[in-house]
Amino acid sequence: MREGRFIGRIGRFVLPQSTWSHYEEVGAFPRGLLVVGDALCRLNPIYGQGMTLAAQQACILRDLPAGRGGAGDPLADLGQDLFRAIQPTVGGAWGISAVPDFAHPRTSGTRPPDLETDLRFGAGIQRLAARDPDVHRLLLGVRQLLLPPSVLREPTLLRAVEMETGRAGPAAGRTTRQDG
Ligand SMILES: Cc1cc2nc3c(=O)[nH]c(=O)nc-3n(C[C@H](O)[C@H](O)[C@H](O)COP(=O)(O)OP(=O)(O)OC[C@H]3O[C@@H](n4cnc5c(N)ncnc54)[C@H](O)[C@@H]3O)c2cc1C
Incomplete structure (x- = not known):
């Protein structure tokens, strides 16, 4: 750092919101395309969960039954199967890190009924x-x-x-x- 020089102004990285894209609700998801990690669910980094959640999704993908495609196309419906399988895991992390934001009255989004x-x-x-x-x-x-x-x-x-x-x-x- 001592040898370094500024190449610009110091900037703050502000994360304005947590996002969870519900791809499981997309009926016909394109064959061969998967969405995981922050592209699927981006959480407030102060909880330090994003990398773990991404790794958990990778493990769930790895553990999907090998023969799930049957004798036919192994990539057919892979997206839907993965999105369904990871939902409880993503929902758990979301409940911990995103839902408490609703304590602030100006937080927008779908408030859970309870x-x-x-x-x-x-x-x-x-x-x-x-x-x-x-x-x-x-x-x-x-x-x-x-x-x-x-x-x-x-x-x-x-x-x-x-x-x-x-x-x-x-x-x-x-x-x-x-x-x-
Ligand atoms: C400030 C901050 C602190 C954090 N602290 C923690 C922490 O302590 N613990 C923790 O678990 N998580 C933490 N996170 C969250 C964690 O970094 C993310 O959840 C995790 O990196 C998500 O992994 P990812 O592979 O989905 O996305 P990323 O790590 O963002 O990887 C996406 C990659 O795709 C590349 N890319 C983007 N667009 C293109 C393109 N068009 N073509 C080619 N490449 C492209 C990007 O350059 C990037 O390398 C933190 C996040 C932030 C912002």
Whole structure:
């Protein structure tokens, strides 16, 4: 760096939005074309999930049943099969990193019907994790895509989060976004 010289002004890289393109809804997807990684779903980089999500998609593609094309064309419907298979994985990451943005009233996009519940849960578990190392470890595992989001729905944990949100009162959901 000492030897370097500026070739222009320093610029900030601003990511204005997360995007998830629902190619699974495209009826006849072109044969031989696949979309993965950021081209399919681009998440807010502050969560550091994009590379993991892209790698997970590659693994799902690799693990698609070898004989899925039957004796016919192995590329036929490959796009639709892949987009269907990766949807839960992409949806999990989206739920963690994009949905909490809706805590801000000016965020545009399709709000999930259970948004308020999600935001309250997110705020509650965040506070719980600040006190309980086991919950903190679980939450980190889910945010880093090492564990499925379903581990946060374990009944004992759900009860603890409910108690936490009850303690904090109705405004708790609005604090979710601040942890990012
Ligand atoms: C600031 C920032 C920080 C991030 N931090 C993290 C992090 O800590 N952890 C994490 O997991 N993820 C992070 N990400 C996200 C991660 O970088 C992306 O999710 C990941 O790189 C997506 O991989 P990709 O292969 O889909 O796209 P890319 O890595 O963007 O690769 C696309 C490639 O295609 C090339 N290309 C584009 N157009 C053309 C064309 N017409 N012809 C030929 N080549 C073309 C581009 O030059 C690029 O090399 C961060 C992203 C940003 C912006």
